[in-house]
Amino acid sequence: MNPHVIVIGGGTAGMEAAGRLARAGMSVTLIEKGKDLGGHLRDWYHLFPDRRSSDEVLEYLKGQISHQNIRLLTGQQVTGFIHKGNEFTVSTGNGDTINGDALLLATGFDLFKxxxxxxxxxxxxxxxxxxxxxxxxxxxxxxxxxxxxxxxxxxxxxxxxxxxxxxxxxxxxxxxxxxxxxxxxxxxxxxxxxxxxxxxxxxxxxxxxxxxxxxxxxxxxxxxxxxxxxxxxxxxxxxxxxxxxxxxxxxxxxxxxxxxxxxxxxMEMSEDAVRLAKETNLQMGENRFFKPADHHFGTNMGNVNGVFYAGACTAPLNITETISHARSAVTEIVNYLNTGRK
Amino acid sequence: MEKFGFSLTKARVIDYDANDRSIVSYILEREPSLNLCIECGCCSAACTTGNFTGFSLREIHILLKRGENDLVRQKIRKCMLCGKCILVCPRGVNTRNVVFLAKQAFTKNEGYEF
Amino acid sequence: MKQEENTRVWRDYQKEIADDHFFYVRSCIRQSFFPGSEQFFLQLMRDVLGKDVYENPSHTTCTGIGYHGDVVPFSTIQTVVARHYALMKESGYKNVAVSCVTSFGIYTEILETWKHFPEELEKTREFLYKATGREFDLPENVAHTSDIIYKFRDEIAARAKYPLVNKLTGEPLRVVEHIGCHYSKMFPKYGVGGAEFPQVLSGMVESWGGQIVDYPERRHCCGFGFRQYLVQANRGYSLSNTVKKFSSMKPYKPDLVITNCPGCNMFMDKWQYTIKEMEGLTYGENGESIPILTYEELAGLVMGRNPWDLGLQFHMVQSEPLLRKMGIEFDPSDKFKTKDGRQMPIPENLINS
Structure with missing residues (x-):
């Protein structure tokens, strides 16, 4: 059976990572709290620096996730997760639990109020x-x-x-x-x-x-x-x-x-992610974004083995950087699953 | 003053909406590179005059844009028009021409003689 | 301004205001400049609302003017305030009601200091004990008296004889509210409505039928300062700030200004005379000056008290234009008479009279 990766957050980072993971042979569950995918990108008009329409990027991301190995769960809020050994169990607001081999947090940001x-x-x-x-x-x-x-x-x-x-x-x-x-x-x-x-x-x-x-x-x-x-x-x-x-x-x-x-x-760490971090003892930095294991070599990892980060839940990032960060998260996850989960 | 021993203080605020920006409009029509200034101050650092007086071309640029014409009129007399400022400007602003055009505008609009 | 949104902001800043049993501390200057204000506060609280408000004859100045004028050190003012808390403890009260905004700021600042620097509290206990043999407890509730009037604003509205409506036009009176800086700029959480959109005075005005004027310099300081006006040659700075506010509010043709700070009230009142003499400038309609009232005076007018009992004649800017708009009946010949009917000297060149 293929290893199963649970991706939390269906914005730019989550969609890009889910697509890449699926194509790398993983089975993926993508959980999004809203009813639609796309995150903040859906609210934006043009992107800097070339004023490309954000709809174009959305189309690209939708293409990324159209894959048979991806299961979509929209309208579901993740309330917490536990891990036993190398197994993760994620629970959602409507009482469901999902088991997986690795967890990718792509929870993004909230705009400052x-x-x-x-x-x-x-x-x-x-x-x-x-x-x-x-x-x-x-x-x-x-x-x-x-x-x-x-x-x-x-x-x-x-x-x-x-x-x-x-x-x-x-x-x-x-x-x-x-x-x-x-x-x-x-x-x-x-x-x-x-x-x-x-x-x-x-x-x-x-x-x-x-x-x-x-x-x-x-x-x-x-x-x-x-x-x-x-x-x-x-x-x-x-x-x-x-x-x-x-x-x-x-x-x-x-x-x-x-x-x-x-x-x-x-941009601020999303309120939901702050709550999740507190409940599951994921470390946050002074800026409240997820604290990376290493600022140079480990920005996709934190303090819990098997939990990975992608995108603006780690720091303010633009779309280009978010996509790159999602791709590097995929590399790290594949590496983790293929080399004994250490 | 005599009666009270004190008097009103004039506000230091730049009242953008009360100011007249006809001088800067005149300059920008003829020297649009003035828009490119990023206030780095390189022109002022290189300036012969600025090393010995309070003259700052960087400041002149902002004062013009805000319409603080009284200050500009009085300050630009100090420029020696040597042109070193143009050589150092990283944004390619024709700084010397800004001074020329400012003087021209003051003369044309206000009959002011330099 | 979107009123419902404004309401949202101040709802975030609702402070707890005690309901009864107040230890009342007076202001140094209000008793001289607006003598009816504190008197009416006591009458309203005791006789109308049936509250217990206690004054201790041993209460002194908080020394705030000296503190902000750089002549009273912080340890001294802490000890003076501690003595007031000791008087409160001795009299069996736990809620302090402060008449002055400067004092209110000082009481609050000192309590916050003690919270964050407990060694200052211990030091103050020692100073007070050595100097007077007194001991004190921290108050349970600190309220400015404008907070208290705000709390009971609807009770006042229910007894309104003259709501804040222009009888000649039927329109609500246009009221400028001015909040003393030390009311909430130091600690927004201790002011009703916070620091940017305080509700303490605007809540009263709206409850009593008036309309609040939102003008650009609404949040600007009156310019009073302490050191700034103590030195005569510096007073131009203070005056200029007040003029900045008046120039900004003038286009809205305000019918009156209501303040909650003794300094603001005094300066916004007296500087109107100064600027008129100095530059010939006035800021009300038809060349008149704008009456500057305390919230107690305004509450008294709304409730139908005699304006001369409220002490309005002791202001620099006289209130007759406002009284006429509100439809208040008054006898001009009573204006400068003592309580037992003797005629006092009548000041010359009264403004607005």
Whole structure:
């Protein structure tokens, strides 16, 4: 009989890994808590750096998992697992148990809940939205203010929920800078006459073609970049947002009216994964993501033999990195199962 | 002041919406490379004038973009137009031309003589 | 502002406010500048709501002005506050009701300090015992008196004679609420509604029929400071902050401002006179200034108390325009009379009068 691998999480990492495991001869059960596969990718419109449609990647992933060795369990929440020797038993919310030889956690991330940064008034002020809300508007092809009017000035606020001790996240979510630049370009394409500003602490454009995208935003779209984190948002009598920020490169406070402010929500370890980690004694790092066995050679493993990790449950990762990380997890699992499970 | 022994303090805030950005618009139409500045400060570090006065081309770029024209008008007189800043700029901004165009815009729009 | 969402935010910050048996500590400056406020608080609590509120004659200043003015060291103020807790213990009370926002901040800050640095608590116990022979317990509940009025806001609304409605137009009065910084900016969890969207005053205003003005500088400090205004030459800084707030609220044509802090109330009131004299600027409608009321004074007006008994005539900005809007009957000739009917001197150049 083929070894049986249980993959928890049906987003990018879980789908890619399940497909690769199946083709490597494993029998796979892919468990997803939602009713559909695809995770956050389903909510996204275009991907950086080349603005490829996220649907294309979804199609690719669906192709990956169409394999006879993969059993899909959607709409099922994993509540815990136990292991006896080298055998794992996973239990789900509706009382089922599934036995397997190895476990792959691909539980992904939660977007930071932007209402926690109360000073920005997300949910209180109309037209303060998140990066995810904007993607949803892009998907519906309906980018507009609550009044239905076209925005004339749009701000993107970097590092919402990232690099912020006040919300308990000192890490950088890494993707928000490039997402802001990508979204700024999208917005300028829809509203060429608008003016777009990014409020940033540092521009962290470290991926392939990111810096080129940044330059394109400046060169073709005149996107303005203001170094400073917005401290407070209010609404004035004309129902326009007013952002307070320090223009740190001038060394003076700056006040600016905006029609729309997009909060670049960071990434956090998913709440469900935190619960699972606590119940099953899987170690988490200071950033609460799963703690890798080794930062160079063991990012797919943790502290329990036979439990593997893939994707953004280990750290903020982009789609490219998530797919690579899922593939390396497959290599590790195959190696583990073929060499005496040590 | 006489009556109370103190007076109002002028706010330091840059009021973006109250400021006039006609000068920077004039420059950007003719020298769009100004948009490419990433505020690295290389121009200011290389600057002959900046080593002996408070002149900073990096700062001038932002002040122009924010519409803080009074400060720019007064500061750009210090530039010696040597062009070293262009040589070092990693983004290819034609920094010297920005100064030229700023002076031109102030003269055209405001009749200001340098 | 989406009201239902605003409600969601402040629901996350509901503090426990004691229901009865309060050890009341007064403010240093409120008794001079807004003398009717504390008096009405006591009347309301005792005579209307039937609560037990106790004042101890040995209570002193908390020394907050000196502490924030850099002349009273932290160990001294801790000992002074500890003495108040000792008076409370001796009188058999466990709930402290603090009239002043500065004091409230200090009481809270000191309790938090003792929680995190127990050695400071032990040191303070020793200082107090050596100095006075007294011993103290930590309070079970610390509430600012605006918390208490907030808690009983609906009881006040049920007795409202003059709700916050403009009788001439039928529209709700436009009310600016201003929260003292030390109410919740230091410890958002100890303020009703937290620090960004505090509910303590807006909850009262809404309960009494008014409409809250959400203006851009709503969360900005009044500029009071301590060191900042103690030195005359620095007062321009303090004034400029207040002017920044008034300029921001002016387009909304507020009918009144309600505050919960003695300093804010005093400065927002008196700086309106200063800026009018200095620059000729006013911030109310029709060239008038905006009446600045304490929450007790406003509660008193709503409940139909005589404005002169509430001490409104002792403000720099007079309240007559507001009284007319609310439809409150008042006798101008009683304004500066003593309780036994003798005429006091009438100040010249009263603003809004």
């Amino acid at each position: 932007s209402e926690r940064k109360e000073e920005y008034g997300y949910g209180i002020y109309e037209n303060v939205i998140t990066s995810a809300d904007l993607e949803a508007m892009f998907r519906k092809k309906e980018v507009k203010l609550v009044s239905g009017k076209k925005p004339e000035r749009i701000g993107f606020l970097h590092c919402v929920g990232s690099r912020d001790e006040k919300v308990g996240n000192i890490y950088c979510s890494k993707l928000c800078c490039v997402t802001a630049v990508k979204q700024a370009i999208e917005v300028k394409k829809i509203f060429p006459a608008s003016k777009v500003f990014c409020f940033y602490m540092d521009m962290r454009m470290g991926g392939a073609l990111y810096e080129e995208l940044y330059k394109e935003a400046q060169e073709k779209y005149s996107v303005g970049f203001i170094r400073g984190k917005v401290s407070e948002v209010a609404v004035n009598i004309n129902n326009r947002l007013v952002a307070k920020v320090e223009d740190t490169l001038v060394g003076r406070p700056l006040k600016m009216e905006l029609d729309m402010l997009v909060l670049m929500a960071g």
